Amino acid sequence: MTTTLRSAQGGLSGPSRVEKRRRLVSARDLPDMLFRGYAWSTGIIVVAIMIAVGVFLALRAGQALQVAGWSFFTEQVWEPDAGRFGIVAVLFGTLLIALIAGVVSVPLAVGTALFISEVASGRFQRTLISLVDLMAAVPSVVFGLWGVFFLTAEVIPVSRWLATWFGWFPLFRVDGFDPTDPLAGANLFTSSPLIAGLVVAFMVVPIQTSVMREAFSQAPAGEREGAYALGATRWGMITAVVLPFGKGGMIGGTMLGLGRALGETIAVYMIISPVFEVQWQPLHTNGNSVSALIANRYGEASPIGLSALMAAGLALFLITLVVNFTASTIVSRSRSGAESEV
Numbered sequence: 001m002t003t004t005l006r007s008a009q010g011g012l013s014g015p016s017r018v019e020k021r022r023r024l025v026s027a028r029d030l031p032d033m034l035f036r037g038y039a040w041s042t043g044i045i046v047v048a049i050m051i052a053v054g055v056f057l058a059l060r061a062g063q064a065l066q067v068a069g070w071s072f073f074t075e076q077v078w079e080p081d082a083g084r085f086g087i088v089a090v091l092f093g094t095l096l097i098a099l100i101a102g103v104v105s106v107p108l109a110v111g112t113a114l115f116i117s118e119v120a121s122g123r124f125q126r127t128l129i130s131l132v133d134l135m136a137a138v139p140s141v142v143f144g145l146w147g148v149f150f151l152t153a154e155v156i157p158v159s160r161w162l163a164t165w166f167g168w169f170p171l172f173r174v175d176g177f178d179p180t181d182p183l184a185g186a187n188l189f190t191s192s193p194l195i196a197g198l199v200v201a202f203m204v205v206p207i208q209t210s211v212m213r214e215a216f217s218q219a220p221a222g223e224r225e226g227a228y229a230l231g232a233t234r235w236g237m238i239t240a241v242v243l244p245f246g247k248g249g250m251i252g253g254t255m256l257g258l259g260r261a262l263g264e265t266i267a268v269y270m271i272i273s274p275v276f277e278v279q280w281q282p283l284h285t286n287g288n289s290v291s292a293l294i295a296n297r298y299g300e301a302s303p304i305g306l307s308a309l310m311a312a313g314l315a316l317f318l319i320t321l322v323v324n325f326t327a328s329t330i331v332s333r334s335r336s337g338a339e340s341e342v
Contacts, residue, residue, distance in 0.1 A: 054317060061311035064304060072311060078276045078293070080305035087290065087312050089276045093193065094289040094316070097268060098261040100197025100282060101204060105261075106254050108201075109208035116209075117216040118238060129213070136206035144270035147199035152190055152271070155198065159189040159283045174284045191273040193287040199267050204257035211256060215249020216242050248330050255327030259320045265291035290316040 028036075065072060067083055075086025116128050164179040166172040177188050219242045227237040243250075269292040279287050290312050301309055 050321075054314070054321075057310050057314040057317055061307055061314045064307035064311045067304065068308070068311075076277050078297070078308075080308040081302055083304075085308050087315055089278050090288045090290050090293045090312065091315065092278050093272075093287045094262055094291070096193050096279070096282060097197045097200060097264075097287070097289055098258055100194060101200040101261040102254065102258055104198060104201035105205045105208055105257055108205050109212055109253060109257070110250065112205070112209045113212035113216055114238060114242070117213050118234065118242065132206050132209050132213075136210070138203075140203065140264065140266040141270070143199050143203050144267035147195060147267060147271050151198060152195055155192075155195050156186050156189045159192065159194060160186075163189075163283055170280065172281075172283055174281055188285055189283060191271055191285045191287070193272065193279060193282040196268045196271045196287065196289075197282070199271060200261045200264050203264065203267065204260045207260055208253040208257040211253030212246060212249050215246035215253075219245040248333055252327045252330040255323055255330065259324040259327060262320050262323065263291055263316060264289075265295050268292045269295045 064080065064085070068075070068085060071084075072086050074088055075084060076089045078085045078090075112132065116125055116132070120128055159174075160177075162172045163174045163177050167174065167177070167179065174188055223241045223245075224237055227241050232240060268289050272287040272289070272292060273285060274288045274292060274296055275286040276288065294309050294313055297305065298309060
């Protein structure tokens, strides 16, 4: 027996007849239309401002890029009035400081985020969250002063020890330092990229911790309880559920902190002694970064020098834009869910 369906017009429809899927359309009232317009306008304004900044830097940097050409990316001197300038040294110093900051800040951020989300509870947890968020609001100049007047004196003995016992390794070698001389001056270790990187590391830890904590806290409760039911310890549950689920947040938080470290200005400017050569020794005094170069030379720059600084700023703008955009993409995808090993 064949079952037939009566159509809306009263006719019969055979077994192959499939009703059309109805499309639900919600009516938009005035508040919805206002919110939609507000959201679109704010998004367009933010993108427009970002594009305007990039266009402004590109236009102002045009003169310097025409004068320097490709040597702008290879030259290790900064003499714009003589037509010789390049950013390879300051760009390398920027990446070196950011790398040191990342090596120090990521383990601290992961440990702090795990402690807040998995160990602390109640009022203590809420207090820690507030403290971490408040640390992100501390001005850069405060971290710079702390680095100059406190951290430098504490790091110099560590740098001397590393140079004494591990100086055979190129990363820890300091030119001009004699380990057998107890009176060797500490001026070889002051204003080093290591100190600047440590200061920047403490500056980016709150940002990384907030992103990672948010990702860890979204691990499914059912999978947590399942891991405990299978006999896992707390650390076993963290390694099997929380860390795999929050992997995207860890990567995104790390890259967001890297973007902040690349663009840090005041703290780095207050600590390092600028030089215009590639500095391969992070323990040695002297270093440079793109942001510190701009802060140091902007007030006395000639028209061509100002254009060269704008070109350096454009390079830094593009690098941080790529890093932050990649980090935001990873974070947004990690919040939609992830797989665990349970």
